[in-house]
Amino acid sequence: MWKSARRGAALLCAPLLGAALLASACGGGEQAGSGAQSQEKVTLSYAVWDATQQSAMQELAAEFTRTHPNIAIDVQLTPWADYWTKLKAASSGGAAPDVFWMNGPNFQLYASNGVIKPIEEQVDTSVYPKALVDLYTYDGKLYGLPKDMDTVGVWYNKTLFDAAKVKYPSDDWTWADFKKAAAELTDPDKGVYAIGAELTSFQEYQYNTIYQAGGYVISPDGRKSGYDDPKTIEGLKFWTDLLAAKQSPDLKTMTDTAPLQLFEAGKLAMYWGGSWDVAEFTKNDYTKDKVDVAPLPKGEKQATIIHGVANVMSAKTEHPAEAWEFVKFLGSKPAADILGRKGPIPAYTGTQSAWVSAHPELKLQVFLDAVAYAVPYPVSKNTAAWQEAELTNLTKAWTGEVPIEKAAANLAAGMNDLLAKE
């Protein structure tokens, strides 16, 4: 369900045995970051899942070893499809990598089970978007430093807008403007729809409209579902209305052909997508000279989901001091500068200009401006359990089998049961 940074990952994986092989007296102690490290040579394993970022990670590792000659970093790539299964198995067996990538939906599961180590040192978190710092805080403790970030925008096909004589979306457009444009852009004769009301990426679709409508997915204490809130339902209705008006292809069609493919075939005028889609749309032959991006339309308020990957430390690492040094480096400005030249938007404030200027033809600033009103990706201790319930229940509303109010009520009940078990 959570899509960002998972694309393009497909390469070999290195076994997670770096740490286990290293005989070590586990020096260092807990006073991390004092700069007084033991001169003993150590190797830290660093697990990541995105093949497209592997070279950037190796560059960061090399840069870290240059300033910390006694610490070598072994970057271990495991493709997304196997990453969590493998990490769970390794953590159960006490052989987790020293430092690894963490995402929002999985974070609380790892933190609440004591698999990852809280950050002891006082760090200045004001350099990262607050939503991301909140995302990686559990029980009042920060566990990871944000590495990158992504927000959501409306990618649109200028050619189809021109053909329908519809004005391009402005920076302050609203739900009403969006709905008006959607009606004008839909052209059944040509098989063109305004948008695909996608059900497999809540990060890019439902969560955004839920918060725009003033609703919520999960209560701040993580105990209660927000799906029975009338405003949340309003945010879901945004999509079911588009389906009912046939301004979106039906769910069957989107099951057979994903909205991304439809957009890239010129069948959808708009596509709500993450900042990570830049790579996709600038590479694709059809979209590369036809698309631009606008902010998400404003409902009762402005909102976009923000998510980002963080670097965390294993609770069982044999080198806690060195691991923290490395995590601190990865969360620093020099590291963000290296990352920003290569791939995703770095999370460190003020280092994002390289990312924006890489494609001057697109209004990428939209994604950075959105940080001001961004909402953290909703999570709890066992996020995956109720994410499954979201699909099970909302699929019935998407097909029209069950009215959205009823599907949302069922979902809220099911989700509350699951949250009670956490």
Add this chain to the structure above:
Amino acid sequence: MTTTAGSRAVRAARVEKARRPRAEALWGYAFIAPTGLGLAIFYLWPVLQTAYFSFTEWGAFGGHTWTGLDNYTRLLGDPEVGRAVLNTLTYTALGLVGIPLAIVFAALLNRPGLRGVSVYRTAFFLPVVTMPVAVAMLWRWLYNGDYGLVNQVLATVGIDGPNWIADPATAMYALVVVGIWSSIGYNLIIFLAGMQAIPKELYEAASLDGAGRVRQFFSITLPMLSPTAFFVSIVSVIGSLQLFDLVFVMTGSGQSARANPAYGRLQTVVQLFYERAFVTNDRGYAAAIVIALLVLIAGLTILQFRLQRRWVHYV
């Protein structure tokens, strides 16, 4: 008491005789030890462990607590389990159509004087050696409602085809077709071997008695093939009950499969197991699901062995 040399020799021979089978048996065990050990360590032990875990609550990172029969009582009241069992049994039952089909094709391929037999055999067997994931991806495309080959062919005769694997009305049948298509080659090869083992004299005698081709097929080939058919049906039923990869890829892999409107008709028991074990971190319950499946498979296999007396003829 005196023992003669003769009787001693007899006794020695007797001892020798008794020892030899034991020594042979030991060698026998030694030879199967590698496989046996492998089976014990990688199959039997995990099965026992799974059986144990099915009585526990087991979180994402190990650490289990004994919960007795909780998982099993939950299993009986879980509508998704009922649905998954029903889907799996439907798939298995419909999949049995593949057996008579395989027999018919095997009989056609077994006709004396047929040209290009090896070409046909290869064509039939190719799906068996193709990766199931590749097969599923390919069919996913063929079945695509808007761009799929199936619907484009139908369109030439004026039929507006459905979204085969996203439409609850057609999804299961679409799946069964792929299942049969990909297993028919394997069954067919076994049936061909069975047919070729039937003594030629029976057919000669039958034709002397004036039996035609069709009569020979029903009175000789079919009864003589029944042990083969029995084997094939046992293997197919077990295989069908364990269906996973095909559904996993064809419905839309991972959690997004649940956004397929036809998911309720396609979800199999093993898929449900996968979701509980690897998606929602509910491993104790997942263990109970597979143990229930094990019991179901064992039950159906015993039933088949019981019923074989009615239709299987051993020579």
